[in-house]
Amino acid sequence: MSANPAGASLARNKIQTSKGDKLAQFLIYFFVILFALVCLVPFILVIIVSFTEEKSITINGYSFFPAQWSLDAYQRLFSKSSNIPRAYQVTGFATIVGTLIASLITFGAGYTLANKQCRYRNGLSLYFYITMVFSAGMVPWYMISKMVGCYDNIWALIVPSLLFSPFNMFLVRNFVRGIPDALNESARIDGAGEVRIAFTIYLPLCMPVLATIALFYAIGYWNNYFNCVMLINDQKYYNLQMMLLKIQSEITAMQKVAQGVTRGAPPKESFKMATSVITMGPIILLYPFLQKYFVKGMVIGAVKG
Amino acid sequence: MRKQPAAVPRQRVNPLKELWRNKFLYILVLPAMIYTFVFSYMSLPYMAIAFEKFNYKTGIFSPFVGLKNFEYFFKSSWAWTITRNTLVINVLFLAVGTVCAVALAIALNEVHAKRLLKTSQSFMLFPYFISWVIVSYMLQGILGTDNGLINNIIISMGGEKINFYADANYWYPILLILNIWKTTGYNAIVYLAAITGIDEGLYEAAYIDGATRWKRIRYITLPLLMPTICILTLMSVGRIFYGDFGMMYAIIRDNSSLMPIAEVIDTYVYRTFKNTGDPSLSMAVGLYQSIVGFILVFTSNWIVRRHFPDGALF
Numbered sequence: 001m002s003a004n005p006a007g008a009s010l011a012r013n014k015i016q017t018s019k020g021d022k023l024a025q026f027l028i029y030f031f032v033i034l035f036a037l038v039c040l041v042p043f044i045l046v047i048i049v050s051f052t053e054e055k056s057i058t059i060n061g062y063s064f065f066p067a068q069w070s071l072d073a074y075q076r077l078f079s080k081s082s083n084i085p086r087a088y089q090v091t092g093f094a095t096i097v098g099t100l101i102a103s104l105i106t107f108g109a110g111y112t113l114a115n116k117q118c119r120y121r122n123g124l125s126l127y128f129y130i131t132m133v134f135s136a137g138m139v140p141w142y143m144i145s146k147m148v149g150c151y152d153n154i155w156a157l158i159v160p161s162l163l164f165s166p167f168n169m170f171l172v173r174n175f176v177r178g179i180p181d182a183l184n185e186s187a188r189i190d191g192a193g194e195v196r197i198a199f200t201i202y203l204p205l206c207m208p209v210l211a212t213i214a215l216f217y218a219i220g221y222w223n224n225y226f227n228c229v230m231l232i233n234d235q236k237y238y239n240l241q242m243m244l245l246k247i248q249s250e251i252t253a254m255q256k257v258a259q260g261v262t263r264g265a266p267p268k269e270s271f272k273m274a275t276s277v278i279t280m281g282p283i284i285l286l287y288p289f290l291q292k293y294f295v296k297g298m299v300i301g302a303v304k305g
Numbered sequence: 306m307r308k309q310p311a312a313v314p315r316q317r318v319n320p321l322k323e324l325w326r327n328k329f330l331y332i333l334v335l336p337a338m339i340y341t342f343v344f345s346y347m348s349l350p351y352m353a354i355a356f357e358k359f360n361y362k363t364g365i366f367s368p369f370v371g372l373k374n375f376e377y378f379f380k381s382s383w384a385w386t387i388t389r390n391t392l393v394i395n396v397l398f399l400a401v402g403t404v405c406a407v408a409l410a411i412a413l414n415e416v417h418a419k420r421l422l423k424t425s426q427s428f429m430l431f432p433y434f435i436s437w438v439i440v441s442y443m444l445q446g447i448l449g450t451d452n453g454l455i456n457n458i459i460i461s462m463g464g465e466k467i468n469f470y471a472d473a474n475y476w477y478p479i480l481l482i483l484n485i486w487k488t489t490g491y492n493a494i495v496y497l498a499a500i501t502g503i504d505e506g507l508y509e510a511a512y513i514d515g516a517t518r519w520k521r522i523r524y525i526t527l528p529l530l531m532p533t534i535c536i537l538t539l540m541s542v543g544r545i546f547y548g549d550f551g552m553m554y555a556i557i558r559d560n561s562s563l564m565p566i567a568e569v570i571d572t573y574v575y576r577t578f579k580n581t582g583d584p585s586l587s588m589a590v591g592l593y594q595s596i597v598g599f600i601l602v603f604t605s606n607w608i609v610r611r612h613f614p615d616g617a618l619f
Binding site for chain 2 (some may be wrong): 288
């Protein structure tokens with residue numbers, strides 16, 4: 001939105017172009033651009049270092065202008081002996097399956113809580129709300145996850161704490177509440193069944209908020225390492241973030257993983273950065289597709305909450 | 306599918322009848338209910354182990370030891386350290402973070418070049434989307450002792466290397482900057498949404514009366530934004546006793562020279578659990594956190610309800 005209406009800006013040009021205003025505008029643009037660059041620059045550094053010859057890093061340190069470029073790190077990343085493709089599959093599977101199930105569960109719950117026909121909706125809201133303000137912590141969480149069988153298998157990366165978030169459910173509820181009741185009623189009069197109303201009328205209307213929560217869930221899954229640290233022993237189920245965490249503490253172990261391809265000292269720094277690049281790639285590439293919905297879903301869901 | 310009456314009369318109904326009539330709605334909410342029950346409500350009985358000497362064979366029904374676990378914790382020097390760190394770090398994040406997010410939202414609202422706005426907003430959201438593990442990599446690239454960017458610059462100017470990772474004194478500011486960098490772009494969206502909701506007419510009137518840009522911000526945007534700022538801040542006050550495990554563990558790892566500053570309750574609980582393997586002790590610390598956290602949530606909500614009835618959570 002604009003603070004000055006377009007029509008008025010011509011007529012009252014005088015005020016607009018006063019000295020102080022111009023300075024203020026310049027400063028605002030300056031700081032916005034500056035902050036945007038500060039946010040962007042570390043990403044550029046990571047990408048550049050991932051394409052840097054390891055020797056240049058050893059000699060010159062991290063630099064935006066490497067002495068020599070190289071694809072070594074990526075070759076090692078995708079070599080046969082590398083663990084990374086496997087970790088990619090684990091993360092990818094957990095993210096896709098988890099996000100789909102989570103979004104569906106959340107839509108169902110949010111839809112019901114917004115539906116005026118459901119008499120117990122306030123009680124149910126409270127039931128979910130309590131869990132947002134009180135949690136017993138890590139130890140019971142660990143024991144329950146183990147008890148329900150989410151231990152050392154792929155479900156350990158999908159189910160515990162990630163599959164449902166009351167916060168997202170309230171986003172959906174608030175969004176559905178914003179849709180006029182008349183729609184529900186007229187669909188009913190036209191003879192649409194409950195299932196049809198929920199899934200062919202309301203679900204498509206909820207796209208902005210569904211895209212928003214799907215993005216939240218996807219980020220949660222893709223970036224999660226806590227579940228892996230707590231519930232996974234078998235290296236087979238290590239996800240990408242866990243790999244990154246490991247590379248740091250066990251560079252020697254990773255040298256074995258990345259061995260082959262070329263001789264000499266295995267790339268450490270560039271390898272680390274290349275792994276970072278392929279790890280953050282998908283989630284950042286996902287954003288532009290959902291951007292259209294993201295801000296809309298946030299605005300309606302969060303502000304009216 | 307059965308057709309249902311459009312209007313439900315307002316009177317007491319038989320619960321079974323209600324369940325049957327809206328069975329489809331209750332089926333939709335059931336998975337979420339079961340999930341919440343298993344992972345949240347079922348964890349309540351486990352709190353008993355804070356008062357026991359836990360044994361994996363007997364589980365929740367291990368021998369009762371009273372407050373011994375709490376005594377052990379509160380007598381150690383860690384009790385004070387981790388409480389202080391958690392509070393200091395969260396207060397810093399909350400205070401500075403809110404100021405930055407509000408400032409950014411106001412600034413973004415004044416940017417009228419659409420392309421620039423969209424692009425810069427995307428860049429500002431990038432940090433929000435990546436994991437703390439990757440942030441820790443970036444941080445090492447910048448602060449690292451051997452080949453970090455800052456130390457390169459220091460050396461090329463003839464200075465002496467700074468070993469950031471061995472000196473805890475640098476870390477409150479570093480953690481603060483990291484948090485601002487990662488979350489401001491996202492938090493600003495919420496405030497920007499609130500600004501968008503302000504009546505356009507106010508700005509027009511102020512404009513006609515000759516108010517400068519700065520005055521419009523100072524006398525219209527800020528005062529009207531105040532309730533949102535207060536509500537969101539008070540809501541976060543309730544979370545002030547919970548550290549961000551994802552952040553702190555990824556950045557600090559097991560670096561013991563930084564722990565006097567950067568060990569928070571959540572990482573301490575994790576470390577106790579992993580290192581001693583004694584769930585009772587970590588549960589005691591966890592319970593201490595839950596109870597104080599709960600009191601804070603209630604107090605802040607009470608304050609919100611008194612001053613901004615619309616913003617209260619319950």
